[in-house]
Amino acid sequence: MSSILEFRDTVVTFKSGSGLFSRLGGRDARSFNAVDHVSLNVRKGEILGIVGESGSGKTTICKAALGFHSISGGTITEDGKPVSSNDGSLQMVFQDPLSSLNPRQTIARSLEVPLRLSHASKDKIDHRIDELLGDVGLSSQFRNRYPHELSGGQLQRLAIARALATNPRVLFADEAVSKLDVSVRAQVLNLLKKLRDRYNLTIVFVTHDLHVARFLCDRIAVMYFGKLLELGPTREVYNNPCHPYTTELLGTLNKGRMLQASTRDIFNPLTDDVRACRYLSRCQHVMAECHELHPEQRSCGPDHSVACYLYDHKELVQ
Amino acid sequence: MKVSHLLKNRTALAGAVITVIFLLAIIIGPIISPWDSAGFDFASVLQSPTGAHFFGTDGLGRDVLTRVLEGARVSLMISTFGVGLAMLLGVSVGLYAGYLGGWFDDTVMRVVDLLFGFPAFVLALFLMVVLGFGVINVGLAIMMVYLPIFARITRNSTELVRNDPYIQAAQIMGQSTSRILFREILPNISAPILVQASVSIAFGIVIESGLSFIGLGVQPPTPSLGVIMAEGQEYFRRAPWVMTMTGLTITIALLALNLLGDGLRDLADPRLKSREI
Amino acid sequence: MLDVKNLQVSFKLGRKRLDICSDVSFSLHQGKVLGLIGESGSGKTVTCKALLDLLPENADIEADHLRFRGQDLLELKQSEFDQLRGTEMVMIFQDPVGSFNPVKTVGWHFRHAGKRRQDGFSSKREMMKAAEEALRQVEIGNPMEALSKYPHQLSGGMLQRCLIALTLFCKPSLIIADEPTTNLDNLVERQIIDIFDKLRHEIDASFIFITHDMVIAEQISDEVAVMYAGQIVEHGNTAEIMANPRHPYTKALIRTARELEGDVEFLTEIPGDVTSGLELRDKCRFGPRCPLHEESCDSHIEMREIEDHGLVRCIKAHISENQA
Numbered sequence: 065m066s067s068i069l070e071f072r073d074t075v076v077t078f079k080s081g082s083g084l085f086s087r088l089g090g091r092d093a094r095s096f097n098a099v100d101h102v103s104l105n106v107r108k109g110e111i112l113g114i115v116g117e118s119g120s121g122k123t124t125i126c127k128a129a130l131g132f133h134s135i136s137g138g139t140i141t142e143d144g145k146p147v148s149s150n151d152g153s154l155q156m157v158f159q160d161p162l163s164s165l166n167p168r169q170t171i172a173r174s175l176e177v178p179l180r181l182s183h184a185s186k187d188k189i190d191h192r193i194d195e196l197l198g199d200v201g202l203s204s205q206f207r208n209r210y211p212h213e214l215s216g217g218q219l220q221r222l223a224i225a226r227a228l229a230t231n232p233r234v235l236f237a238d239e240a241v242s243k244l245d246v247s248v249r250a251q252v253l254n255l256l257k258k259l260r261d262r263y264n265l266t267i268v269f270v271t272h273d274l275h276v277a278r279f280l281c282d283r284i285a286v287m288y289f290g291k292l293l294e295l296g297p298t299r300e301v302y303n304n305p306c307h308p309y310t311t312e313l314l315g316t317l318n319k320g321r322m323l324q325a326s327t328r329d330i331f332n333p334l335t336d337d338v339r340a341c342r343y344l345s346r347c348q349h350v351m352a353e354c355h356e357l358h359p360e361q362r363s364c365g366p367d368h369s370v371a372c373y374l375y376d377h378k379e380l381v382q
Numbered sequence: 383m384k385v386s387h388l389l390k391n392r393t394a395l396a397g398a399v400i401t402v403i404f405l406l407a408i409i410i411g412p413i414i415s416p417w418d419s420a421g422f423d424f425a426s427v428l429q430s431p432t433g434a435h436f437f438g439t440d441g442l443g444r445d446v447l448t449r450v451l452e453g454a455r456v457s458l459m460i461s462t463f464g465v466g467l468a469m470l471l472g473v474s475v476g477l478y479a480g481y482l483g484g485w486f487d488d489t490v491m492r493v494v495d496l497l498f499g500f501p502a503f504v505l506a507l508f509l510m511v512v513l514g515f516g517v518i519n520v521g522l523a524i525m526m527v528y529l530p531i532f533a534r535i536t537r538n539s540t541e542l543v544r545n546d547p548y549i550q551a552a553q554i555m556g557q558s559t560s561r562i563l564f565r566e567i568l569p570n571i572s573a574p575i576l577v578q579a580s581v582s583i584a585f586g587i588v589i590e591s592g593l594s595f596i597g598l599g600v601q602p603p604t605p606s607l608g609v610i611m612a613e614g615q616e617y618f619r620r621a622p623w624v625m626t627m628t629g630l631t632i633t634i635a636l637l638a639l640n641l642l643g644d645g646l647r648d649l650a651d652p653r654l655k656s657r658e659i
Numbered sequence: 660m661l662d663v664k665n666l667q668v669s670f671k672l673g674r675k676r677l678d679i680c681s682d683v684s685f686s687l688h689q690g691k692v693l694g695l696i697g698e699s700g701s702g703k704t705v706t707c708k709a710l711l712d713l714l715p716e717n718a719d720i721e722a723d724h725l726r727f728r729g730q731d732l733l734e735l736k737q738s739e740f741d742q743l744r745g746t747e748m749v750m751i752f753q754d755p756v757g758s759f760n761p762v763k764t765v766g767w768h769f770r771h772a773g774k775r776r777q778d779g780f781s782s783k784r785e786m787m788k789a790a791e792e793a794l795r796q797v798e799i800g801n802p803m804e805a806l807s808k809y810p811h812q813l814s815g816g817m818l819q820r821c822l823i824a825l826t827l828f829c830k831p832s833l834i835i836a837d838e839p840t841t842n843l844d845n846l847v848e849r850q851i852i853d854i855f856d857k858l859r860h861e862i863d864a865s866f867i868f869i870t871h872d873m874v875i876a877e878q879i880s881d882e883v884a885v886m887y888a889g890q891i892v893e894h895g896n897t898a899e900i901m902a903n904p905r906h907p908y909t910k911a912l913i914r915t916a917r918e919l920e921g922d923v924e925f926l927t928e929i930p931g932d933v934t935s936g937l938e939l940r941d942k943c944r945f946g947p948r949c950p951l952h953e954e955s956c957d958s959h960i961e962m963r964e965i966e967d968h969g970l971v972r973c974i975k976a977h978i979s980e981n982q983a
Contacts, residue, residue: 117844118815130554150556164547168569178555215932216699223551230555245698245933246871247908250915250926257925272845275919279926316849317920 068143068266069106069129069154069234074099075137076121076128096333098124100290101138103361106234111260111267113281113298115274115313119333120287122270126236130154142233152178152230159239161219165211171197171222172207178229196225199262200255217248221255228259234266241276253280274317278302286310289331289342291358296368306370309343341373349374394645400638408455417445428621438623440613446624450631453605458635460517460606461586464524469579472529476536477563481544491537494530502527506589510598520599524586535578539571577647584639591632607632660865661687661710661833664723668702668709671717678940679705680889684962687882689832692859692866694880694897696873696912700933701886703869707835711750712740728832746775749826751836755818759810765821766790766806772829793824796861797854816847823854827862835867840875855879873916877901882969885909888936888944891962895969905965905976907949943973951975 076099099121106112114122127133129140129147140147147154158164165174172193179189194204200221211219220240227235237256241249257280259265271277277284277298284301286294286309294307305311331342341347341354353359353373361369361381369381417435423443431438437446479490497505509523543549544567552566587607593599594608595615602609607628614624666683669676680702687693697703709720710732725732727748732740752758759768769790773780780786787806794802797820810818819839826834836855840848856879859866870876876883877897884894885906893906904910911929918926929948936944943949943956955974962970965977 117846132550132553150553152554152556154554156551156554158547158551160547164551166548166552166566166570177552177557181556215934217932226551226555246912246915247698247929248932250918250928251930254925254928274845279919279923313845316845 066108067105068108069147069268070141071102071104071106071125071129071138072141073138074102074104074125074128074135074140076124076133077136078124096338097136097290098133098333099128100338100358102287102290102292103138104285104292104295106266106268107283108266109260109264110282111256111269111280113277113284114268114270114287115272115277115284116287117272119289121290122287123238125287126156126238126268126270129234130156130236152181153233154236155227155230155232155234156236156238157220157223157227157240160243161216161223162211164223165219165226167211170208170210171202171214174211174222175226175229178226182230192229196228199228199259200225201251215248216244217251220244220252224252224255224259228263232265234268236268236270238270239272240269242271242273249276256280274313286313289333291342292361292371293343294368294370295361296365300365300368304365304368306364306368306375307343307372308347308349308374312346391645391648393641394649397638397641397643397645400634401642404454404635404638408451408458411451412448412455415445415448415451417448428617430621431623437627438621440610440621440624441617446610446627449605449610450607450628453607453610453628454631454635456517456600456604456606457587457590457608458583460521460590460600461524461583463521465528465579465582465586467521467525468528468582469532469575471525472532473536473568473575476533476538477540477567479533480537480540481559481563481567483541487537490533494533497526497530498534502585503589503592506593507598510593515598515601517600517604520590520593523593524589527589528582528586531578531582532575535574536571539574540567543567543570573646573649577643580639580643580646584636584643587632587635660689660691660728661867662724662726663706663710664725666706666709666720666722666725668705668714668721669719670715671719676719678889680709682890682962683886685884685891685894687833687865687867689865690859690863691882692868692880694876694883695867695869695886696871696876696883697869697886698871698933700888700937702889703886704837706886707750707837707867707869711744711748711835713750745772746829747831748833749829749831749835751819751822751826751834751839753838753841755815755822755839755842756810758822759818761810764807764809765813768821768825769793769806769828772825776829790824790828793828794821796827796858797821797824798850799824814847815843816850819843819847819851820854823851823858827858831864833867834864835869837869838871841871852879873901873912874920885912888933888939890944890972891970892945892972893969894962894971899968903968905968905971906945906973907951907975908945 075097077095078098079095102121102125114125116122124133128135131147131150142153175193175196176189179192184192193207197204197206202218202221202225206214206218206222214222240256241252244252253276256267256269260267269277269281281298283296284294284298285292286301286307288309294301294305294310301310302314305314331345336345339357341358344350344354347354351373353376359371359373359376361371362375362378363381364370364375364378423439425443426435426439427443428441429435429439435445435447437450440446440449475490479487500508506523506527509526510519513519513522540563549562549566552562557566590599590606591608591611594606595612597612600606600609602613611625611628614621614628618625663686664684666680667678668680669678683702683706685693695703695706705714708714709718710725714720720733722733727743735743759765766787770783770786773786773790780789790806791802794805799805799817799820805813805817805821813821823839840851843851852875855866855868859879868876868880880897882895883897883900884891885900885908886892887908893900893904893909900909901913904913911927914927915929931948935947939946941959943952943960946952946956949956960972960974962972963976965971
């Protein structure tokens with residue numbers, strides 16, 4: 065299977081404390097890597113799920129591919145060439161459908177804008193608008209409505225239609241169903257699957273919802289504070305999680321009792337050691353080497369890799 | 383959305399009504415008036431208000447009402463001209479500054495801060511000394527006074543919305559920056575700009591009147607509210623109605639435009655959207 | 660403990676009147692947990708806010724009675740009601756950050772709440788000890804430190820725990836939690852749910868737990884009430900409802916949850932959305948989306964008692980699972 069999008073050792077750096085007071089204090093604005101040396105291949109025609117909690121970098125890495133954040137290290141390439149952000153081959157669907165649409169534009173207008181950039185004739189554009197609406201299951205009667213007149217599910221479908229208007233090769237969906245009602249999620253999830261089948265679209269689906277990821281995605285990438293911890297086929301990862309963090313995450317699906325928490329629980333990107341393994345403070349299996357350096361990706365199953373010293377004896381990936 | 387809500391909000395309605403009446407008066411008034419605003423009539427100099435002359439006459443026998451209406455028209459035109467230019471330039475600069483950020487934003491905002499440091503009238507005064515007197519120059523001075531405020535409010539509003547998902551979506555679509563600024567962002571931040579415009583025009587009239595009053599603005603015989611007030615000041619003891627009526631006119635203009643501005647601000651309140659349902 | 664009969668809530672907007680909830684009736688016994696399940700537009704939050712008089716000025720609340728520990732809340736004087744609210748009856752909201760004053764420490768909030776407690780404290784030290792106790796109840800390992808922190812120094816999960824501790828500190832009889840975990844990450848969400856699970860067995864307050872997640876409701880509630888478009892459509896014992904849902908909407912919700920846990924190619928969709936039912940009166944509000952809809956559904960549907968099951972607002976409730 066060929067890669068359509070490749071992240072090679074990608075790094076995205078954020079500065080924190082860039083406000084007035086910290087500059088006055090004379091300190092250099094502290095920076096941290098929201099995406100920290102991540103290497104990942106997105107395969108043509110697959111639905112890749114990126115799961116993680118807040119601060120994992122899962123949204124940042126997508127925005128970096130789309131050009132919203134600049135990369136401070138590594139590369140992101142599409143078919144070997146560096147990604148160009150504005151030619152429409154990469155598209156995105158956002159979490160909140162209402163704010164992702166211009167409130168002052170009608171539905172038809174929202175769809176017209178990307179189509180017009182391809183310099184097609186007015187008739188062709190009109191026809192394509194109807195086609196796109198049909199693809200996502202919205203009737204033409206919505207053409208002259210405004211976003212606030214539509215429901216969440218309809219809006220998200222519209223956002224998908226708009227993303228499809230530029231004939232993208234890769235569609236990024238950032239928590240695309242998280243803000244939708246449960247009874248409506250099925251519509252959008254099914255739609256994404258159908259569109260992938262019909263257009264051989266590649267989808268990168270960012271979510272924190274493990275059930276949704278399992279239903280929709282072919283492969284899962286688990287991220288934690290900027291690092292890629294595990295990558296593999298969905299079934300494989302869910303049935304045989306390799307990384308302790310993945311096991312902990314999947315444990316939330318069961319109804320067991322969890323550990324105590326303290327105020328010092330989570331990895332703090334500004335103060336904790338960024339060279340050591342990210343998961344150090346919560347891991348049950350800490351070894352000496354975990355304090356030294358964050359582990360590299362090693363194979364731990366068919367097409368399944370993990371960044372953990374527990375698998376030190378296995379071969380390196382890449 | 384706009385018109386039906388305008389009718390329900392009393393402040394906006396009052397402001398709109400008074401403004402419309404005012405506009406009609408100053409446009410139609412001088413036309414239908416039997417008096418010529420420049421017509422000297424030494425026989426009826428400094429007459430107090432009568433049936434023939436509602437506002438009385440001034441030192442040269444001219445009908446004060448006609449003259450005031452014309453003067454108001456001139457003042458309003460100058461102020462609108464100045465504020466209009468300020469809006470054009472200020473909004474454009476503000477959009478780019480808010481969107482692009484970085485050194486451009488910093489530079490623009492420092493210049494704006496500098497201009498804000500001067501009290502409006504002092505700045506206008508300074509500009510008139512530099513530019514010279516006359517109608518156009520007063521307009522330009524008013525433009526300079528209000529340019530920073532349009533730049534700032536536009537820039538702040540732009541900064542607030544520039545990271546909204548629909549703007550990001552527009553960027554992904556490949557839209558050019560200018561298109562995004564003027565077609566996507568501007569329509570959504572127009573409300574505070576329009577409010578500011580109505581308030582600025584109101585005070586622009588005050589600035590113009592002030593400058594003309596001290597002789598550094600519009601030059602007589604061209605009537606403007608400031609010019610007429612200056613003339614009226616000379617014979618204030620004998621014929622107070624000239625200055626009084628002119629002052630009253632300025633007050634009404636200010637009131638109308640401010641009410642309109644307040645009303646527009648209420649209407650632009652985003653919480654209104656949730657009241658709609 | 661709580662007995663609500665025929666609650667109707669509507670909002671006045673200019674000349675228009677928007678009905679949000681109608682015909683809402685339920686009772687809650689001491690120490691029990693009611694899971695109130697619904698999506699947007701269901702009226703679940705408005706119902707609870709109505710109980711605590713937290714609705715805006717233009718809200719119109721009517722009911723046969725809203726009895727809390729024997730007293731009808733609607734008949735109380737404002738001052739008497741204010742005594743109850745925040746002490747006997749408390750509510751936890753979705754966003755923990757907004758519930759704390761950002762310029763005050765967590766400890767300040769406890770001291771502030773401590774002043775209102777019915778059984779007073781004899782000294783400040785006693786109050787702080789009780790605060791620490793409450794924080795320990797929500798599994799915070801270092802309560803002293805937590806008390807000294809400002810809200811922005813704590814994560815969302817920690818803040819939510821502090822908020823829960825704060826409510827426990829007031830020793831209420833009724834705790835209403837409105838989707839307290841929706842904004843939180845997975846691991847933290849699980850911890851908070853487990854805390855609620857522990858608390859319901861440890862203290863004798865009654866809980867109303869609002870959520871859209873059937874699975875969470877299944878774990879921590881004794882009874883569930885499913886709401887749709889402003890009405891309760893099914894109400895009964897949790898285990899029974901989850902195993903044998905009778906209302907088509909409940910069935911659909913559970914089915915989606917099970918499908919996501921299982922292995923399917925495509926999910927079963929529920930066509931349309933809740934807006935199709937909001938304006939309907941004297942008709943089944945789920946009708947436009949219901950696979951079993953027929954003409955007789957277009958009439959006023961009452962809650963019916965089904966033996967060994969509970970109450971269901973559906974004339975087809977007798978149809979069992981595999982026939983739907």
